[in-house]
Amino acid sequence: MPLLDIKTILSLTALTLFAVAGAMSLVMGRELSPAARAARGSLIAQAGGWTTIVAAEFIWEMPLSVVAITCGSLANLLMFKALEGWLGPRPGKRLLYALCILMPLGYAISFQSYPVRVGWANILLAVQFAIVAVAVLWTSPQTEEKGWRVLLALCYAPMAVLTLGRGILGGWFTELYPTFATPHPINVAAQTAANMSLVLSTVAVLVAWRREVEMQLERQAHTDPLTGLLNRRGWIKYADMMVAQARRHQHSVGVLMLDLDHFKQVNDRYGHEAGDRALMLLGQCMTSTMRESDVCGRLGGEEFALLLPRVNEATATALDERLRKMYQTVTSQQMGITLNFSSGLAFCDVAHADALKKALMQADAGMYQAKAHGRGRLCANADVNITIPDQLIS
Secondary structure: OOOOOHHHHHHHHHHHHHHHHHHHHHHHOOOOOHHHHHHHHHHHHHHHHHHHHHHOOOOOHHHHHHHHHHHHHHHHHHHHHHHHHHHOOOOOHHHHHHHHHHHHHHHHHOOOOHHHHHHHHHHHHHHHHHHHHHHHHOOOOOOOOOHHHHHHHHHHHHHHHHHHHHHHHHHHOHHHOOOOOOOOHHHHHHHHHHHHHHHHHHHHHHHHHHHHHHHHHHHHHOEOOOOOOEOHHHHHHHHHHHHHHHHHHOOOEEEEEEEEOOHHHHHHHHOHHHHHHHHHHHHHHHHHHOOOOOEEEEEEOOEEEEEEEOOOHHHHHHHHHHHHHHHHHHHHHHHOOOOOEEEEEEEOOOOOOOHHHHHHHHHHHHHHHHHHOOOOOEEEOOOOOOOOOHHHOO
């Protein structure tokens, strides 16, 4: 009598999966990101796959077996989609989609030949497991945290190896693995690993989801809700990092400060909704104009800032002019009024620890000097000691 009964392991795995899927639904709630929803769906698909494969041992062997294979394939695809949502683009996407179609299709067509269907399904399933394992460990700018990824890889990589072994047994050494419930050491190891992977993958998914929630809260804390740009705190944080990088590599960093002209009059004459619209349009224009390396934010009220790495005065002036023309055109078309802004430009002396603070002060002074000279213009490298008339403060 075998030490471990395969059908018992299968039944326990299916029951545990359903319990975990239900618990995950309760814990994670309904308001989930697409990535978290896909990860939870992967566990549900796994539960469906294990349940139908157990049921196929007793009734409707052919249709339930095909459903089980389809569910297993879908579970891998959903986990891959979750990884894309959490970590960015992953390699192997097209191959995985192709396998999701070919695996159940080939299994159904070859069902009458046990060696062909078992070899086909297990080998292609092993490739799917391998794709997910590679996707977990594939590096990208979004993959700083490694703990949960390593844990998830430890679930999928062994399953890829053991499932491949089961496919080779069933396809070429059928006498050693004549049925799905045969207690061959490789089959027992594969079923045991699947049971263990269930627990580990659940932990990994919960950790990844927790990290996603933390990052969302952090983004909210650093984002201006009206414009979607960084707020003052977020802008200072990222600007500090860019200036530190410029200090290491000895390249220039410009600071462009913007302030909407006659913003109080817009609010008074057209209402605060129009004022909000004016701010949102400027944020959209800044996002459209900025380069990938630039950092833009709304520092408060109608005051905005752009950090511009690796620019000179001519380049920064040209960017300011493009932004100004775009904003005038957009506000004229969408609001029926042509709005403008005053701006100040300064450059960080990256050799000093307080380079950003000084550049902000100088750019701010330039912005108000532009207002003093008629508004709707740029002033570069202004004197920080200029006196600002009270009427120009708003």
